[in-house]
Amino acid sequence: MTTHLALLRGINVSGHNMIKMEALKTTLEAIGFQNVHTYIQSGNVFVDSDEVNPAKVGFLIKQEIFKVFGHEVPVVVIGREDLEACFRNNPFLKEAAIDTKKLYVAFVSAALRSDSINDLKISQFKPDEASIDASRIYIKYVIGAGKTRFDQKYIEKKLNVTATIRNWNTVMQLLKMYGER
Structure with missing residues:
Protein backbone atom coordinates (compact mmCIF):
# COMPACT_ATOMS: atom_id res chain seq x y z
CA MET A 1 0.00 0.00 0.00
CA GLY A 79 4.69 11.49 -2.08
CA ARG A 80 6.24 11.83 1.33
CA GLU A 81 9.74 12.05 -0.14
CA ASP A 82 8.70 15.01 -2.29
CA LEU A 83 7.26 16.83 0.70
CA GLU A 84 10.38 16.12 2.76
CA ALA A 85 12.57 17.41 -0.10
CA CYS A 86 10.37 20.49 -0.26
CA PHE A 87 11.18 21.20 3.38
CA ARG A 88 14.92 20.55 2.98
CA ASN A 89 15.35 22.51 -0.25
CA ASN A 90 13.40 25.71 0.32
CA PRO A 91 16.12 28.34 -0.22
CA PHE A 92 14.15 31.07 1.54
CA LEU A 93 14.36 29.24 4.87
CA LYS A 94 18.09 30.04 4.92
CA GLU A 95 17.37 33.76 5.19
CA ALA A 96 17.74 35.29 8.63
CA ALA A 97 14.44 36.16 10.31
CA ILE A 98 12.33 34.93 7.39
CA ASP A 99 8.60 35.48 7.80
CA THR A 100 7.19 32.05 6.89
CA LYS A 101 3.77 33.63 6.34
CA LYS A 102 5.18 35.02 3.09
CA LEU A 103 6.41 31.63 1.85
CA TYR A 104 4.48 29.47 -0.59
CA VAL A 105 5.18 26.44 -2.73
CA ALA A 106 3.73 25.76 -6.17
CA PHE A 107 3.60 22.02 -6.78
CA VAL A 108 3.60 21.27 -10.50
CA SER A 109 2.62 18.24 -12.54
CA ALA A 110 5.91 17.74 -14.40
CA ALA A 111 9.62 18.02 -13.76
CA LEU A 112 10.94 21.47 -14.52
CA ARG A 113 14.12 22.41 -16.35
CA SER A 114 16.68 24.42 -14.41
CA ASP A 115 16.17 27.33 -16.81
CA SER A 116 12.39 27.38 -16.22
CA ILE A 117 12.83 30.30 -13.85
CA ASN A 118 13.82 32.34 -16.91
CA ASP A 119 10.64 31.24 -18.67
CA LEU A 120 8.61 32.55 -15.74
CA LYS A 121 10.09 36.03 -16.10
CA ILE A 122 9.89 36.42 -12.33
CA SER A 123 11.83 39.69 -12.58
CA GLN A 124 8.56 41.30 -13.69
CA PHE A 125 7.12 40.65 -10.26
CA LYS A 126 9.78 42.16 -8.02
CA PRO A 127 9.93 42.35 -5.04
CA ASP A 128 8.38 38.84 -5.10
CA GLU A 129 10.95 36.08 -5.54
CA ALA A 130 10.91 32.49 -6.78
CA SER A 131 13.24 29.52 -7.01
CA ILE A 132 12.74 26.22 -8.84
CA ASP A 133 13.60 22.76 -7.54
CA ALA A 134 12.48 19.67 -9.50
CA SER A 135 8.68 19.84 -9.55
CA ARG A 136 8.30 22.69 -7.08
CA ILE A 137 8.52 26.45 -7.25
CA TYR A 138 9.35 28.13 -3.97
CA ILE A 139 7.80 31.58 -3.75
CA LYS A 140 8.34 34.48 -1.38
CA TYR A 141 5.48 36.95 -1.77
CA VAL A 142 6.73 40.25 -0.42
CA ILE A 143 3.60 42.19 -1.37
CA GLY A 144 1.23 39.35 -0.50
CA ALA A 145 -0.22 36.32 -2.27
CA GLY A 146 -3.53 38.05 -2.88
CA LYS A 147 -1.94 41.08 -4.50
CA THR A 148 0.50 39.53 -6.95
CA ARG A 149 0.03 38.50 -10.56
CA PHE A 150 2.62 35.76 -10.03
CA ASP A 151 0.04 33.08 -9.28
CA GLN A 152 -0.80 29.55 -10.37
CA LYS A 153 -2.52 30.69 -13.55
CA TYR A 154 0.59 32.60 -14.59
CA ILE A 155 2.84 29.61 -13.75
CA GLU A 156 0.63 27.22 -15.70
CA LYS A 157 0.49 29.45 -18.74
CA LYS A 158 4.25 30.12 -18.86
CA LEU A 159 5.40 26.56 -18.14
CA ASN A 160 2.53 24.52 -19.62
CA VAL A 161 2.00 22.50 -16.43
CA THR A 162 -0.72 22.00 -13.86
CA ALA A 163 0.14 23.88 -10.66
CA THR A 164 -1.37 24.25 -7.23
CA ILE A 165 0.00 26.52 -4.53
CA ARG A 166 0.12 25.95 -0.77
CA ASN A 167 1.32 28.30 1.94
CA TRP A 168 4.29 27.21 4.01
CA ASN A 169 2.24 26.56 7.15
CA THR A 170 0.05 24.13 5.21
CA VAL A 171 3.15 22.41 3.79
CA MET A 172 4.49 21.94 7.32
CA GLN A 173 1.18 20.57 8.58
CA LEU A 174 0.96 18.13 5.65
CA LEU A 175 4.50 16.93 6.37
CA LYS A 176 3.57 16.39 10.01
CA MET A 177 0.47 14.45 8.94
CA TYR A 178 2.56 12.26 6.64
CA GLY A 179 4.74 11.45 9.63
CA GLU A 180 1.68 10.41 11.65
CA ARG A 181 0.46 7.94 9.02
Whole structure:
Protein backbone atom coordinates (compact mmCIF):
# COMPACT_ATOMS: atom_id res chain seq x y z
CA MET A 1 0.00 0.00 0.00
CA THR A 2 1.34 3.41 -1.00
CA THR A 3 0.32 6.66 0.66
CA HIS A 4 -0.26 9.55 -1.74
CA LEU A 5 -1.06 13.18 -1.07
CA ALA A 6 -3.45 14.62 -3.63
CA LEU A 7 -3.41 18.40 -3.90
CA LEU A 8 -6.63 19.58 -5.52
CA ARG A 9 -6.57 22.98 -7.14
CA GLY A 10 -9.36 25.50 -6.96
CA ILE A 11 -11.97 23.86 -4.78
CA ASN A 12 -13.98 25.72 -2.16
CA VAL A 13 -12.51 29.07 -3.21
CA SER A 14 -14.86 32.07 -3.16
CA GLY A 15 -17.90 29.84 -3.48
CA HIS A 16 -16.63 27.98 -6.58
CA ASN A 17 -16.22 24.22 -7.03
CA MET A 18 -17.72 23.54 -3.64
CA ILE A 19 -17.00 20.05 -2.31
CA LYS A 20 -17.54 19.03 1.30
CA MET A 21 -14.53 17.12 2.58
CA GLU A 22 -16.68 14.37 4.09
CA ALA A 23 -18.37 13.84 0.70
CA LEU A 24 -14.98 13.76 -1.01
CA LYS A 25 -13.71 11.22 1.51
CA THR A 26 -16.74 8.99 0.95
CA THR A 27 -16.40 9.31 -2.84
CA LEU A 28 -12.74 8.31 -2.82
CA GLU A 29 -13.36 5.38 -0.47
CA ALA A 30 -16.10 4.17 -2.81
CA ILE A 31 -13.58 3.76 -5.66
CA GLY A 32 -11.16 1.77 -3.52
CA PHE A 33 -8.87 4.26 -1.82
CA GLN A 34 -8.18 3.43 1.81
CA ASN A 35 -7.29 5.44 4.90
CA VAL A 36 -8.61 8.64 3.26
CA HIS A 37 -7.95 11.79 5.30
CA THR A 38 -8.42 15.41 4.36
CA TYR A 39 -6.81 18.53 5.73
CA ILE A 40 -8.71 21.82 5.69
CA GLN A 41 -11.25 22.69 3.03
CA SER A 42 -8.81 23.62 0.26
CA GLY A 43 -8.29 20.13 -1.11
CA ASN A 44 -5.46 18.28 0.60
CA VAL A 45 -6.27 14.57 0.61
CA PHE A 46 -4.20 11.62 1.82
CA VAL A 47 -5.10 8.27 0.28
CA ASP A 48 -3.63 4.79 0.47
CA SER A 49 -3.68 2.73 -2.69
CA ASP A 50 -2.19 -0.36 -4.31
CA GLU A 51 -1.45 1.95 -7.25
CA VAL A 52 2.08 3.29 -6.97
CA ASN A 53 1.98 5.70 -9.93
CA PRO A 54 1.06 9.19 -8.66
CA ALA A 55 -0.20 10.30 -12.09
CA LYS A 56 -2.65 7.39 -12.23
CA VAL A 57 -3.87 8.17 -8.71
CA GLY A 58 -4.37 11.81 -9.70
CA PHE A 59 -6.27 10.82 -12.83
CA LEU A 60 -8.59 8.52 -10.87
CA ILE A 61 -9.32 11.25 -8.32
CA LYS A 62 -9.87 13.90 -10.99
CA GLN A 63 -12.14 11.59 -12.99
CA GLU A 64 -14.25 10.67 -9.94
CA ILE A 65 -14.61 14.30 -8.81
CA PHE A 66 -15.92 15.20 -12.25
CA LYS A 67 -18.26 12.20 -12.30
CA VAL A 68 -19.71 12.76 -8.82
CA PHE A 69 -19.48 16.53 -8.31
CA GLY A 70 -19.36 17.83 -11.89
CA HIS A 71 -16.22 19.90 -11.29
CA GLU A 72 -13.13 19.86 -13.51
CA VAL A 73 -10.48 19.93 -10.78
CA PRO A 74 -6.76 19.69 -11.54
CA VAL A 75 -4.94 17.32 -9.19
CA VAL A 76 -1.23 17.10 -8.41
CA VAL A 77 -0.20 14.00 -6.45
CA ILE A 78 3.00 13.91 -4.42
CA GLY A 79 4.69 11.49 -2.08
CA ARG A 80 6.24 11.83 1.33
CA GLU A 81 9.74 12.05 -0.14
CA ASP A 82 8.70 15.01 -2.29
CA LEU A 83 7.26 16.83 0.70
CA GLU A 84 10.38 16.12 2.76
CA ALA A 85 12.57 17.41 -0.10
CA CYS A 86 10.37 20.49 -0.26
CA PHE A 87 11.18 21.20 3.38
CA ARG A 88 14.92 20.55 2.98
CA ASN A 89 15.35 22.51 -0.25
CA ASN A 90 13.40 25.71 0.32
CA PRO A 91 16.12 28.34 -0.22
CA PHE A 92 14.15 31.07 1.54
CA LEU A 93 14.36 29.24 4.87
CA LYS A 94 18.09 30.04 4.92
CA GLU A 95 17.37 33.76 5.19
CA ALA A 96 17.74 35.29 8.63
CA ALA A 97 14.44 36.16 10.31
CA ILE A 98 12.33 34.93 7.39
CA ASP A 99 8.60 35.48 7.80
CA THR A 100 7.19 32.05 6.89
CA LYS A 101 3.77 33.63 6.34
CA LYS A 102 5.18 35.02 3.09
CA LEU A 103 6.41 31.63 1.85
CA TYR A 104 4.48 29.47 -0.59
CA VAL A 105 5.18 26.44 -2.73
CA ALA A 106 3.73 25.76 -6.17
CA PHE A 107 3.60 22.02 -6.78
CA VAL A 108 3.60 21.27 -10.50
CA SER A 109 2.62 18.24 -12.54
CA ALA A 110 5.91 17.74 -14.40
CA ALA A 111 9.62 18.02 -13.76
CA LEU A 112 10.94 21.47 -14.52
CA ARG A 113 14.12 22.41 -16.35
CA SER A 114 16.68 24.42 -14.41
CA ASP A 115 16.17 27.33 -16.81
CA SER A 116 12.39 27.38 -16.22
CA ILE A 117 12.83 30.30 -13.85
CA ASN A 118 13.82 32.34 -16.91
CA ASP A 119 10.64 31.24 -18.67
CA LEU A 120 8.61 32.55 -15.74
CA LYS A 121 10.09 36.03 -16.10
CA ILE A 122 9.89 36.42 -12.33
CA SER A 123 11.83 39.69 -12.58
CA GLN A 124 8.56 41.30 -13.69
CA PHE A 125 7.12 40.65 -10.26
CA LYS A 126 9.78 42.16 -8.02
CA PRO A 127 9.93 42.35 -5.04
CA ASP A 128 8.38 38.84 -5.10
CA GLU A 129 10.95 36.08 -5.54
CA ALA A 130 10.91 32.49 -6.78
CA SER A 131 13.24 29.52 -7.01
CA ILE A 132 12.74 26.22 -8.84
CA ASP A 133 13.60 22.76 -7.54
CA ALA A 134 12.48 19.67 -9.50
CA SER A 135 8.68 19.84 -9.55
CA ARG A 136 8.30 22.69 -7.08
CA ILE A 137 8.52 26.45 -7.25
CA TYR A 138 9.35 28.13 -3.97
CA ILE A 139 7.80 31.58 -3.75
CA LYS A 140 8.34 34.48 -1.38
CA TYR A 141 5.48 36.95 -1.77
CA VAL A 142 6.73 40.25 -0.42
CA ILE A 143 3.60 42.19 -1.37
CA GLY A 144 1.23 39.35 -0.50
CA ALA A 145 -0.22 36.32 -2.27
CA GLY A 146 -3.53 38.05 -2.88
CA LYS A 147 -1.94 41.08 -4.50
CA THR A 148 0.50 39.53 -6.95
CA ARG A 149 0.03 38.50 -10.56
CA PHE A 150 2.62 35.76 -10.03
CA ASP A 151 0.04 33.08 -9.28
CA GLN A 152 -0.80 29.55 -10.37
CA LYS A 153 -2.52 30.69 -13.55
CA TYR A 154 0.59 32.60 -14.59
CA ILE A 155 2.84 29.61 -13.75
CA GLU A 156 0.63 27.22 -15.70
CA LYS A 157 0.49 29.45 -18.74
CA LYS A 158 4.25 30.12 -18.86
CA LEU A 159 5.40 26.56 -18.14
CA ASN A 160 2.53 24.52 -19.62
CA VAL A 161 2.00 22.50 -16.43
CA THR A 162 -0.72 22.00 -13.86
CA ALA A 163 0.14 23.88 -10.66
CA THR A 164 -1.37 24.25 -7.23
CA ILE A 165 0.00 26.52 -4.53
CA ARG A 166 0.12 25.95 -0.77
CA ASN A 167 1.32 28.30 1.94
CA TRP A 168 4.29 27.21 4.01
CA ASN A 169 2.24 26.56 7.15
CA THR A 170 0.05 24.13 5.21
CA VAL A 171 3.15 22.41 3.79
CA MET A 172 4.49 21.94 7.32
CA GLN A 173 1.18 20.57 8.58
CA LEU A 174 0.96 18.13 5.65
CA LEU A 175 4.50 16.93 6.37
CA LYS A 176 3.57 16.39 10.01
CA MET A 177 0.47 14.45 8.94
CA TYR A 178 2.56 12.26 6.64
CA GLY A 179 4.74 11.45 9.63
CA GLU A 180 1.68 10.41 11.65
CA ARG A 181 0.46 7.94 9.02
